[in-house]
Amino acid sequence: xxxxxxxxxxxxxxxxxxxxxxxxxxxxxxxxxxxxxxxxxxxxxxxxxxxxxxxxxxxxxxxxxxxxxxxxxxxxxxxxxxxxxxxxxxxxxxxxxxxxxxxxxxxxxxxxxxxxxxxxxxxxxxxxxxxxxxxxxxxxxxxxxxxxxxxxxxxxxxxxxxxxxxxxxxxxxxxxxxxxxxxxxxxxxxxxxxxxxxxxxxxxxxxxxxxxxxxxxxxxxxxxxxxxxxxxxxxxxxxxxxxxxxxxxxxxxxxxxxxxxxxxxxxxxxxxxxxxxxxxxxxxxxxxxxxxxxxxxxxxxxxxxxxxxxxxxxxxxxxxxxxxxxxxxxxxxxxxxxxxxxxxxxxxxxxxxxxxx
Amino acid sequence: xxxxxxxxxxxxxxxxxxxxxxxxxxxxxxxxxxxxxxxxxxxxxxxxxxxxxxxxxxxxxxxxxxxxxxxxxxxxxxxxxxxxxxxxxxxxxxxxxxxxxxxxx
Amino acid sequence: xxxxxxxxxxxxxxxxxxxxxxxxxxxxxxxxxxxxxxxxxxxxxxxxxxxxxxxxxxxxxxxxxxxxxxxxxxxxxxxxxxxxxxxxxxxxxxxxxxxxxxxxxxxxxxxxxxxxxxxxxxxxxxxxxxxxxxxxxxxxxxxxxxxxxxxxxxxxxxxxxxxxxxxxxxxxxxxxxxxxxxxxxxxxxxxxxxxxxxxxxxxxxxxxxxxxxxxxxxxxxxxxxxxxxxxxxxxxxxxxxxxxxxxxxxxxxxxxxxx
Numbered sequence: 087x088x089x090x091x092x093x094x095x096x097x098x099x100x101x102x103x104x105x106x107x108x109x110x111x112x113x114x115x116x117x118x119x120x121x122x123x124x125x126x127x128x129x130x131x132x133x134x135x136x137x138x139x140x141x142x143x144x145x146x147x148x149x150x151x152x153x154x155x156x157x158x159x160x161x162x163x164x165x166x167x168x169x170x171x172x173x174x175x176x177x178x179x180x181x182x183x184x185x186x187x188x189x190x191x192x193x194x195x196x197x198x199x200x201x202x203x204x205x206x207x208x209x210x211x212x213x214x215x216x217x218x219x220x221x222x223x224x225x226x227x228x229x230x231x232x233x234x235x236x237x238x239x240x241x242x243x244x245x246x247x248x249x250x251x252x253x254x255x256x257x258x259x260x261x262x263x264x265x266x267x268x269x270x271x272x273x274x275x276x277x278x279x280x281x282x283x284x285x286x287x288x289x290x291x292x293x294x295x296x297x298x299x300x301x302x303x304x305x306x307x308x309x310x311x312x313x314x315x316x317x318x319x320x321x322x323x324x325x326x327x328x329x330x331x332x333x334x335x336x337x338x339x340x341x342x343x344x345x346x347x348x349x350x351x352x353x354x355x356x357x358x359x360x361x362x363x364x365x366x367x368x369x370x371x372x373x374x375x376x377x378x379x380x381x382x383x384x385x386x387x388x389x390x391x392x393x394x395x396x397x398x399x400x401x402x403x404x405x406x407x408x409x410x411x412x413x414x415x416x417x418x419x420x421x422x423x424x425x426x427x428x429x430x431x432x433x434x435x436x437x438x439x440x441x442x443x
Numbered sequence: 444x445x446x447x448x449x450x451x452x453x454x455x456x457x458x459x460x461x462x463x464x465x466x467x468x469x470x471x472x473x474x475x476x477x478x479x480x481x482x483x484x485x486x487x488x489x490x491x492x493x494x495x496x497x498x499x500x501x502x503x504x505x506x507x508x509x510x511x512x513x514x515x516x517x518x519x520x521x522x523x524x525x526x527x528x529x530x531x532x533x534x535x536x537x538x539x540x541x542x543x544x545x546x547x548x
Numbered sequence: 549x550x551x552x553x554x555x556x557x558x559x560x561x562x563x564x565x566x567x568x569x570x571x572x573x574x575x576x577x578x579x580x581x582x583x584x585x586x587x588x589x590x591x592x593x594x595x596x597x598x599x600x601x602x603x604x605x606x607x608x609x610x611x612x613x614x615x616x617x618x619x620x621x622x623x624x625x626x627x628x629x630x631x632x633x634x635x636x637x638x639x640x641x642x643x644x645x646x647x648x649x650x651x652x653x654x655x656x657x658x659x660x661x662x663x664x665x666x667x668x669x670x671x672x673x674x675x676x677x678x679x680x681x682x683x684x685x686x687x688x689x690x691x692x693x694x695x696x697x698x699x700x701x702x703x704x705x706x707x708x709x710x711x712x713x714x715x716x717x718x719x720x721x722x723x724x725x726x727x728x729x730x731x732x733x734x735x736x737x738x739x740x741x742x743x744x745x746x747x748x749x750x751x752x753x754x755x756x757x758x759x760x761x762x763x764x765x766x767x768x769x770x771x772x773x774x775x776x777x778x779x780x781x782x783x784x785x786x787x788x789x790x791x792x793x794x795x796x797x798x799x800x801x802x803x804x805x806x807x
Binding site for chain 1: 574575576577578579580581582583586587598599600619620621622623624644645646658659660661662680682698699701704706707710711712713714715716720721722723724726732764765766768769771773787790791792793794795797801802
Binding site: 454455456457458459498499500501503508509512513515516518526528 | 644646679683727761764765
C-alpha cells in the first residue's frame with residue numbers, strides 16, 4: 087500500500103476551543119493551518135454546551151458554549167484556515183507522518199508541526215448493573231439532548247455533583263426530563279455553588295455522602311439503589327436513565343503514540359503528555375493544548391490553545407522568538423487569573439509540577 | 444411507534460426544532476422513523492429503543508454508553524456489515540439495522 | 549467606589565430597594581468570571597482584584613436595569629424592588645425552564661432549595677419567545693421573602709421522596725470489562741493473586757481491555773481497580789501501549805478500497 091503524502095505547514099488535531107484558538111493564533115501570523123476533527127461540526131465540547139460560560143471577554147464569557155464555538159470557528163474561516171471535518175486521525179508516526187481517515191479516503195499528511203488538541207473523554211464507574219441500557223455517561227446524555235434533541239429517557243438519576251453533573255442535570259430539565267436527584271459520595275458539593283443553586287432551586291435534591299450500590303432492570307434500567315455512607319440506609323430510585331458524571335480523562339493517545347513523555351497527574355485527569363508552559367511536548371514539533379494536556383475549563387483550553395499556536399508559529403518561522411515570548415507572557419498572565427480560584431488550586435499545582443519536571 | 448415521544452420539539456434555549464427530512468430505517472425488519480443527519484443510535488432512542496446489542500457470552504442487553512464512538516456498546520449490524528458504531532453512523536433512508544445477539548449469529 | 553460582596557451587600561440592597569429595583573448578588577465563591585462587571589453600564593459591580601474576586605455591588609448607584617441578571621452564567625443575580633409598598637416586593641429572577649409562565653398569571657416563588665415560599669403574580673416578562681435569550685421574570689411576593697426568592701415555577705408537582713429499602717447483603721457480580729465480559733470477581737482474583745506490575749500484563753493475562761474497544765474505554769477504571777487492590781504499586785503504573793489505528797477502521801480501507 088502506498089498513499090500519496092500531502093505536505094502541510096501546521097496541523098491542528100481537534101476543532102474544539104483549544105484547537106480553534108491555536109489555529110487562529112498561528113494563522114493570524116501567516117502560518118498555513120489545517121484543522122482536522124472527527125465530528126461533522128467544529129466546536130468540540132462547546133457544541134453541546136448551551137449554558138453561558140464563565141471567564142472574561144477573552145473567552146466569550148457570558149455567552150453560551152454554542153455561540154462561542156460559532157465565533158471561534160468563524161474567526162478561523164476568515165483567516166483561511168483549512169478545516170477538514172468528519173476526519174479521524176488514526177495515527178501519528180515517528181517519521182512525522184499523520185494518517186487521517188477522511189470522508190472520501192484514507193490519507194497521509196506530513197506537517198511541519200502538529201498541535202494535539204483532542205480534548206478529553208468521560209471516566210466511568212464499574213458497579214453491578216452498569217451494563218444495562220439506560221446507564222450512560224453524562225456527556226452522552228448531553229450529546230443526545232442538546233445536539234440530537236432526543237431524550238434518553240424520562241426519569242434521570244445523576245451521579246456526581248461536579249460542574250458537569252450539575253450542568254447536565256439542569257439541561258436535562260430544560261429538555262423536559264425529570265431529574266430525581268444528584269448523588270455524590272463526597273460530603274459537600276464538588277462543583278460551583280452557583281451551578282448547584284440552579285439545580286436545587288428547581289427542586290432537585292442533592293444526596294451528598296451517598297454511594298451507588300447497583301442499577302437494576304431486565305431489558306433496561308428500571309431502578310437504582312443508593313446507600314447513605316454514614317448509616318447504611320438504602321434508597322431506591324425509580325429511573326430509566328442513570329448518568330455518570332465522575333470526571334474526565336485527557337484523550338492524548340496520539341501524543342503517547344508519538345512517544346511523547348507521559349506523566350500521571352490525578353488532578354489533571356490521569357496520564358498527560360509532559361509539556362512546558364509554552365505547550366511544547368518532549369517531542370518536537372508536537373504541541374499539546376486544552377483538555378488533552380490536563381482537564382480544566384474551556385476558557386483555559388482556549389488560552390492554552392493560543393499559546394500552542396504561537397509556539398508552533400515560532401518554530402515554523404512565522405514569528406520571531408522575542409515576539410512569541412511576549413505574546414505567550416500576555417496569555418500566561420490571563421491563565422494565571424483563570425486559575426487563581428480555590429477550585430483550580432489542585433490543577434494549578436499539578437501544572438506547575440509538570441512544567442518543572 | 445410514536446414518532447415524537449422522546450424528541451425535544453420545544454426548548455427554552457434552543458427554540459423550536461427545525462424539521463429535518465424524515466427517513467425510514469428498519470430495525471430487525473421493523474420500520475422506524477428517523478431524521479436525516481442524526482446517528483442511528485439517536486434515532487433508536489427517539490423511537491424508545493434502548494437495546495443496541497446482546498453481549499456475546501451472557502447475552503445481556505447493552506445500550507449506547509458514550510455517544511462519541513469509544514465504548515463500542517452501540518455496535519450493530521448495518522446493511523449487513525457487523526460492528527458498526529451506530530452513534531457515529533448517520534441514518535440513511537432504507538437502512539437495515541440488526542441487533543447483534545452474541546456470537547450465535 | 550467601594551461596593552460590598554455577598555450577604556454584606558444584601559442589607560444595603562434591602563434598604564435601597566425602597567427606591568426601586570437593586571441587584572441582589574448571590575455569588576461568593578472565587579469563580580473566574582466577570583461578565584456582570586462588564587455588563588454594568590453604571591459601574592456598580594466591581595471585582596476588586598482579578599476575575600476570581602466575588603463581585604461587589606454598590607447599591608447606591610445600581611439602577612436595577614437587570615443586564616447583569618440576564619448575563620450571569622451562574623444565574624446568581626436577582627433584582628429586589630420594594631418601591632411598590634403595601635408590604636409587597638417585586639423580585640426578578642433569570643429563567644430558562646419550560647413551565648408556561650404568563651404575564652399577569654400566578655406562579656410559585658421558591659427559595660434556593662426549591663421550597664415553596666409564596667404564590668405571586670407575574671408582573672413582568674422579558675426575553676420570552678426569543679431562543680438563546682435568558683428570560684427575566686418578575687414576581688410579586690410578600691416583602692419578607694424579598695431576599696429569599698431564587699426561582700419561579702409553574703405549579704409543577706414536587707418530587708416524591710425515594711423509598712427506603714432493606715440493605716442488600718452480598719455484592720452482585722458484574723462484567724467489569726464490558727466487551728470481553730470479564731467478571732469483577734475474576735478480575736480482582738487475577739489482580740490480587742497475580743504478580744502483575746503493569747496494566748499491559750494484566751490486560752494480556754485477564755483479557756480485560758482486549759475486546760472491541762481495545763481498552764480505550766476501560767483503561768482508567770482498570771487502572772483504578774489495579775491501584776485499589778495493589779495500593780503499594782507506584783502511581784506511575786505503566787499504561788497500555790498506543791498503536792495505530794487509534795480509531796476503528798476497516799482493513800479494506802487501509803488497503804485503498806472505498807467503504
